[in-house]
Amino acid sequence: MATNVSPLAVKLPALPALSGVRMAAAEAGIRYKGRTDVVMMEVPSGSTVAGVFTSNKCPGAPVDWCRASVAGGKARMVIVNAGNANVFTGRAGREACAATAAAAGKLAGCPAKQVFVASTGVIGEVLPHEKLVAILPKLQKNLSEDGWEAAARGIMTTDTFPKASTRTAKIGESEVRISGIAKGSGMIAPDMATMLCFIFTDAKIPADALQAMLKKGCDASFNCTTVDSDTSTSDTVLLIATGQAKHSRIPAAADTATRNRMLADFARALNEVLLDLALQVIRDGEGAQKLVKIDVTGAVNARSAKRIAMTVANSPLVKTAIAGEDANWGRIVMAVGKAGEPADRDKLSIGVGGVWMAKDGGVIPGYDEAPVVEHMKGQEVEIAIDLGLGRGKATVWTCDLTHGYIDINGSYRS
Amino acid sequence: MATNVSPLAVKLPALPALSGVRMAAAEAGIRYKGRTDVVMMEVPSGSTVAGVFTSNKCPGAPVDWCRASVAGGKARMVIVNAGNANVFTGRAGREACAATAAAAGKLAGCPAKQVFVASTGVIGEVLPHEKLVAILPKLQKNLSEDGWEAAARGIMTTDTFPKASTRTAKIGESEVRISGIAKGSGMIAPDMATMLCFIFTDAKIPADALQAMLKKGCDASFNCTTVDSDTSTSDTVLLIATGQAKHSRIPAAADTATRNRMLADFARALNEVLLDLALQVIRDGEGAQKLVKIDVTGAVNARSAKRIAMTVANSPLVKTAIAGEDANWGRIVMAVGKAGEPADRDKLSIGVGGVWMAKDGGVIPGYDEAPVVEHMKGQEVEIAIDLGLGRGKATVWTCDLTHGYIDINGSYRS
Numbered sequence A, B: 001m002a003t004n005v006s007p008l009a010v011k012l013p014a015l016p017a018l019s020g021v022r023m024a025a026a027e028a029g030i031r032y033k034g035r036t037d038v039v040m041m042e043v044p045s046g047s048t049v050a051g052v053f054t055s056n057k058c059p060g061a062p063v064d065w066c067r068a069s070v071a072g073g074k075a076r077m078v079i080v081n082a083g084n085a086n087v088f089t090g091r092a093g094r095e096a097c098a099a100t101a102a103a104a105g106k107l108a109g110c111p112a113k114q115v116f117v118a119s120t121g122v123i124g125e126v127l128p129h130e131k132l133v134a135i136l137p138k139l140q141k142n143l144s145e146d147g148w149e150a151a152a153r154g155i156m157t158t159d160t161f162p163k164a165s166t167r168t169a170k171i172g173e174s175e176v177r178i179s180g181i182a183k184g185s186g187m188i189a190p191d192m193a194t195m196l197c198f199i200f201t202d203a204k205i206p207a208d209a210l211q212a213m214l215k216k217g218c219d220a221s222f223n224c225t226t227v228d229s230d231t232s233t234s235d236t237v238l239l240i241a242t243g244q245a246k247h248s249r250i251p252a253a254a255d256t257a258t259r260n261r262m263l264a265d266f267a268r269a270l271n272e273v274l275l276d277l278a279l280q281v282i283r284d285g286e287g288a289q290k291l292v293k294i295d296v297t298g299a300v301n302a303r304s305a306k307r308i309a310m311t312v313a314n315s316p317l318v319k320t321a322i323a324g325e326d327a328n329w330g331r332i333v334m335a336v337g338k339a340g341e342p343a344d345r346d347k348l349s350i351g352v353g354g355v356w357m358a359k360d361g362g363v364i365p366g367y368d369e370a371p372v373v374e375h376m377k378g379q380e381v382e383i384a385i386d387l388g389l390g391r392g393k394a395t396v397w398t399c400d401l402t403h404g405y406i407d408i409n410g411s412y413r414s
Helices: A061-070 A090-108 A129-142 A147-152 A207-219 A256-262 A266-282 A302-314 A316-325 A329-338 A369-377 A404-408 B061-071 B090-108 B129-143 B148-154 B207-219 B256-283 B302-314 B316-323 B329-338 B370-376 B403-408
Strands: A022-026 A038-042 A048-053 A077-086 A116-121 A163-171 A173-183 A196-201 A236-241 A291-299 A348-351 A357-360 A380-386 A394-401 B022-026 B038-042 B048-053 B077-082 B115-122 B164-170 B174-183 B196-201 B236-241 B291-299 B349-352 B355-359 B379-388 B392-399
Touching: A022 A129, A022 A147, A038 A129, A038 A147, A038 B196, A048 A061, A061 A090, A061 A116, A061 A236, A061 B164, A077 A090, A077 A129, A077 A196, A077 A329, A077 B129, A090 A116, A116 A236, A147 A163, A147 A173, A163 A266, A163 A302, A173 A266, A196 A266, A207 A236, A207 A266, A236 B349, A256 A266, A266 A291, A266 A394, A266 B022, A291 A302, A302 A316, A302 A329, A302 A380, A302 A394, A316 A329, A316 B403, A329 A348, A329 A357, A329 A380, A348 A369, A369 A380, A404 B316, A404 B403, B022 B129, B022 B148, B038 B129, B038 B148, B048 B061, B048 B207, B061 B115, B061 B236, B077 B090, B077 B129, B077 B196, B090 B115, B090 B129, B115 B236, B148 B174, B164 B256, B174 B256, B196 B256, B207 B236, B207 B256, B256 B291, B256 B355, B256 B392, B291 B302, B302 B316, B302 B379, B316 B329, B329 B349, B329 B355, B329 B379, B355 B370, B370 B379
Parallel strands: A077 A116, A196 A236, A291 A380, B077 B115, B196 B236, B291 B379
Antiparallel strands: A022 A038, A038 A077, A048 A236, A163 A173, A173 A196, A291 A394, A348 A357, A348 A380, B022 B038, B038 B077, B048 B236, B164 B174, B174 B196, B291 B392, B349 B355, B349 B379
């Protein structure tokens, strides 16, 4: 298990209280010893909710539970545990979700379906939910508007630092806040990146509007990141709006134009929070020493650009070259070519750190290697790929592939 | 660069002379020092040829050259160099192929298009083909029917052992021989696995029949293997028939039934040679400590089964678990689910080393862990996945992901 903090870690931002949102963490001893591993997050009655979940065809029981519950559009509580993912646990897994939600709902005074559950950790071991249920009253007693950091720490698994982000946005003349926490480090690949993320706002926004903004925001953030191409069975992003802030009323879905105009700044801030958290997950990628940004331009369309960018981002040979601080553009050419998308070797250009190294099917004679070498030594590496075919573009983020990844994952269960 | 021989290495088989086939290796100093790096392989006038090449959209100049030449169906010579792949080298790359083929053709007394060229090594550096051309006369002088081992060694890059395979087959009452050599270790993924492979037979077989058999054989061997999911720009498999053996005449394509019946045993032996060489490449996978066989059954069809098997084979989390000798079937569930193919979590079964560990969406209570633990410690690991949906099945091979892979690829160019 990793014990050193990622060299790419960022400091936890100050998280002001968000009206109506209270959190607490506790030790239930589900897997880890000597650390918190269960988190309760409570919001007021009437809060709306949206969710985006893993595309993995073998999702965990908590994902099934949340998918069904999010259809109701209302949330009162979120219960998260770390150390056991409650995935591939059959009937026992479903019962664990139902029992936890029922017990939490009883405490909160709400139907079980307004309780959202999420689990992260080892797959295939039955979740001892009685430990979870037993600690719920203590968690409820400790709920606090200052519980954000405790919650961010309580949901970590192989993460080496807690992750949070906060922004403000204007709705009409009023200011609202959006704050979120996330966890994730390995088993990170698009749709969704393997992680849990819980975002709250004091704005009052209908569930369908939240859902549309969350989906769009995730596509431009978490779904543009990859650590290891492995898509988790547990990925969950929830966005909950408490409606405690005073602002002009968001109209019903029928008046889409007004709604979109009123929520434009909110969507901007939400996207910033999502991207900030997504990049923090990549910065904590298992074994990561470098954050890598891949810009693809000139593809036949945006979808093709994203596929090519993701193929480069997931190439073990590109990732190990970056770990070795080698601007090996030949491997980038290989990865572009293997994506299966339209590409013409003789129109392809590759750049690193702002310097074009290869163009029109060959190396650029006498390009200045010094700034490239310097750039590769840094913690943030930028790769530019121009296909020279059309106007499709995409940006994705990944990290390098190092001995640390093997260390962490070659002995995870032992 | 790796210096230790793979623990999974197999001994080079004895390779009897194959009538009409002569080989030689020499030091041209293209990249490596103190070892052979150029190989010449000569066959008699009238030899027929088939080829299968990389699906990478950015192929090397030698692949373009061979694709064009194989259309002619005739071969006299193959020239291979190691250390420089002649990929993404623009006009200089095309000129290198043409100049090498022209010079070799002049020596052999054949058109340049009957000379096949292949290159493997670093991408993006101009191939100093004048060194190649300069050494051709010496290579020709040293051609020998005993040159197989020298050739197998001369085409190696990060390979830790030379790879060859030989079988006999019956055509009518006559015995013919099929022998081949291959190289490959990293940048290995299907269509084609990243490698070069040259197979010869003394049988007399029309080029179109060779091509059909080679395509089918590669689909069931090289295209079912992966080291790192990275598809090379240089993958090339050539099959050359010298026609020196005496056997009943293979009829023209029109009489497909007779032709297929006469060549059935040849195809069987060819498939064995191809699979033997493909598995040797996986056994020499960069950093490999274990050879992994993945059997998928019960998929909706064969294509779906192969995609699922390949997704499991390419999952970094599955591969690192195997390196850690951890029968982590939870990660296998994850990889099955991320393949995007039809899968039902609650019908899925996972087994390792002949023991079913998980079934119908959950772990099998009280399954015998001892033989699984023992199996994981061995050099050959077998994973069984049953989808429980249909009759589609596939088998693929890979290796584990270890520190050795990072060592080799984090500093390849330095």
